[in-house]
Amino acid sequence: MTLAPSTIERLTRARGDLRMGVPVVLTGGGGAALAVAVEALTPDRLADLRRLGSPELALTARRAVTLKTAAYDGDLVRVAVPAAAGVDWIAALADPADDLRVPMKGPLRALRDGPADLHRAALALAKTARLLPAAVLVRVEQALALAAEHGLTLLRLDEIAPELARLSPLDEVVAARLPMAAAGAGRVHIFRPEDGGDEHYAIEVGQPDRASPVLARLHSACFTGDVLGSLKCDCGPQLRAALAQMGEEGAGVLLYLNQEGRGIGLANKMRAYSLQDQGFDTVEANHRLGFEDDERDFRIGAEILRKLGFSAVRLLTNNPRKVAMLETCGLQVTERVPLKVGQTPQNAAYLATKAAKSGHLL
Ligand SMILES: Nc1nc2c(ncn2[C@@H]2O[C@H](COP(=O)(O)OP(=O)(O)OP(=O)(O)O)[C@@H](O)[C@H]2O)c(=O)[nH]1
C-alpha cells in the first residue's frame, strides 16, 4: 500500500497550507517548529502559537537591510516577537507597504543562537507559495504527536532539501493546434510540473527542424503587459514581436513561462509596483519586499525545450543571463537575436534600471 503522500506531495500540500494560514510542522537539525506564513497569519493562530512557545519572525536578509537589522544567519534574520506584539506589528515588518509612513519599527531583537535551518526552509516554502517571504515559527518538542493530533503537514528538512533544490519533472499534458494572427500554423503544448507548481506553455510555430537551431523565445508571464497592455514594461510588444518574427520565418518556439513578476507572483509584483509609485526602482522594490532581483528558475525553459526535441536555439532576448543559463543547462545558443520593441516614456526608467543593474542590453 502506498496511500501515504510522498515527500513531493506533502510539499505541495504544505504550500497550500501556508497560503491558507495553516501551520506546517518542520523538523530537522535536532529540532522542530511550527511555521505559519505571515501573509495568512490571524490573531487566533498567533494566540495558539504563543501557547506552544515564543514566536520568532523569519525574514530574508534583503528585508533586514531595509529594517536596519543585522542578519546574523547570513541570508536571513530571526526576530523575537515581543509578548505585546500583534499580527499588525508582524505584518508591518514583513510588508514594506507602510515603510515610508512608519519608518521606525524597532527596536528589534535579532536572535543569533542556534541553527536557522527551519526558518530557512519556511522562507523557501513561502517563496514557492508566491507569498511574501516571511514566516512566524515556534519551536516545539513533540512534533510528531502535534502533527498527528492536529492533522498538520509534517516535513523533514533532509527529505525536502533535495526536492527544493532540484527541478521538478515536467510532463506534457496535451497539445493542440492553434492558428494565431501572427502565425497561422501554431501548436500549443501544456507542461505540468509534478510538484503541483504552475503549468508552463510552449507555442510551436510551423514545424521547426530539430536538426538546426530554432528561433526561440523564453517569455516570462506578465499579466499587466501581455494582457492589459501596460506601459510600465515592454513585455506585451516583445511577446507579439516574437510571435510575428516566428510567423514571418515560418518556424519557431515560444515558451510562455508562468513566472510572473520575475518569479515572485502577481500579488507580490503589484506590491512592487506600489513601492515603485513611492519612488523605488524595479530592483529596489524587489529587495524591500525581501526578494532577489530575479527569482526565476531558468532550468524550466531548458527542460521544456529539451522535451520538445530542441538542442540548439537562436534566442530572442536582451537578457544575457537567459543565454548563460540555457548554456549552463546544456542547450546551445548559436545566436542572441535582440528584441527591442515597446519602448515608451513610461518604461524608459524601468528599462534603464534593467540595463544598469541586471545587465540587460539596451
Ligand atoms: N518583480 C517585478 N517583475 C516585473 C516588473 N516589471 C516586469 N516584471 C516581470 O519581468 C518579467 C519580464 O520577463 P521577460 O521579458 O521574459 O524577461 P527579461 O529578463 O526582461 O528578458 P528579455 O525580455 O528576454 O530581454 C515578467 O515576468 C514580468 O512580469 C517589476 O517592476 N517588478
Ligand SMILES: [Zn+2]
Ligand atoms: Zn511586463
